[in-house]
Amino acid sequence: MTAALMLDGLAVDFSGFRAVDGVSMAVEQGELRVLLGANGAGKTTLMDLISGKTRATEGKVLVQGRDVTGLREHRIARAGVGRKFQIPSVFSGLTVRQNLEVAQSKRPSVWSNLRFALGMSEKARLGEVLELIGLEAEAEREAGLLSHGQTQWLELGMLMIQDASVILLDEPTAGMTQGETAKTAEIINRLKGRHTLLVVEHDMAFVRDIAERITVLHLGRVLAEGNVAFIENHPEVKAAYLGKQGIA
């Protein structure tokens, strides 16, 4: 089976500074991969390269075996890459339900969206996702009025309903309370299997909750890759990133 997401020697050169410097990795179908790394290791830049926000100067990105390197952002999104940014970004003037409706539309062109009602199966799926992210009671509320945690969950729900095969999550628990973090972990665990996930996260307790395999980046390169135990005991990782205490 082809890997859901395949990076091959991916690199970007910002006038001499190589923020990502030859990263190769393969994420299998339905896998949840955590990206670790100190500030400046190139985690967010790597996501920018995959999603098309930044153009790679070298290397390739393959999504479900299809080369998407250098495509424009919305085309990469249509190829099956969904992304959640570090700062939650939803449509604040629309209701929660409308946010999901926008994310759900399968046909992206203006003309095919000059219609009103959702189909029955679409409505059913929308209800399902509302339940999964626990926002049924908020469906008719304007998204701009949601709490921080709720906003993050709505954005996760939008990625679910968008049905992206590969989902990139940049620090999904940033700024969350413990309770919210736990619920987020639950939502993310439900995404596993159906979607392939690449998650940047610093909260180690959270990483242990969700991680199968971890890839550690350091100065734009892959330093190590393996399961939690392997990474925790990896001497170079300890030296480069975790410090002497290891993963707390």
Added chain:
Amino acid sequence: MAGPLTNYRFWAYAGFAILLLALPLVGDEFWLNRVAKYLCYGMLGAAVALTWGYAGVLNLGQGLFFGIGAYAMAMALKLKSYTSLQQGSDQPVPDFMLWNAQPGAPTELCCITPGSWMWLPFQWQWTGVIVAVVLPAILAGIMGRIIFGQRISGVFVSIITLALVLLVRLVVTDAQPLTNGFNGLTDLGWLTVFGHEFDPYAKGTYYLVAVALILVLGLSRLLVATRAGTILQATRDSDTRALYLGYDVPAYQTFFFAVSAAIAGLAGMLYVIVSEFASPSFLELSFSITMVVWAAVGGRGSILGAAVGAILINMIEAHVSETESLVEAWKAIIGLLFVVTVIYLPKGLAGFAHERIARLAGPRAALQLKEEAGQ
């Protein structure tokens, strides 16, 4: 959006339509002619709401599209005027072209002044009607593709549109032999449809404009209620998020920008039928900015609200200008009105009405509305 809200929205539109159609029962033809002009402005308000309120794109050059619509119609009607037909040629020739012609130039529409051949297709009045609506849409489509395609947004779009309308104004006033320059196009004939002449001071012409406005408002409202309309509002709130959901954001912005331009073109066309002149003052910056004020006061988040805002402000202005002491002060009054609305009623009269109705409809709906209003 649930139950009572959707209903009252529908009744607001229906009530407005009934009111417009009933006006001829209470007013004379001169008054109706004046109201018809305001209805054209109402259409402009709706066009501004569509781009500014729903797409988040503040076009400070909407007058460009209004002007194109007006000039296209005026060219066709000019060729139908009595004076144009009396210049001793087989084809009609506008009187001002004679005054601007080089000595010895043939009195023919094809070649009396440089570029006068551009008028040839306008001998058929429907050329004017079609160009008035289609050309603004095409032009807006091209502008949109370039501006939005480059991911230009916010104030920069306003600056570009503003510069463009001034540029076109310069060209129009400069091309005296072709456009009659500062004087504009006056002494026009009447639009004739199936033998019916649209006398600007007849009720038929008022109905033409009223029905056009009702259709524009109804269709625009339906358009923003489609999924495409929701997606457009989504791009307004976060174009990045929309992009990462796989939407070609510039395509959505361009589509609605073009629709708005077509509406403005239609407004310009109807305005000429009613007022019997086209003037480069339509292309002045102050006119385009005035439209934005109408929409802001009426409520840019509501297509009906913006239209009503435009109509009301102009009605008030007409009354005020009859009181001599207030004529000079009018500009200050409208400026003040704008400032007060922006500070105290950021969602305009429509947003205010929205909240009031909600309060009447009961606490549950009120809560929902309050949330919708973003408090």
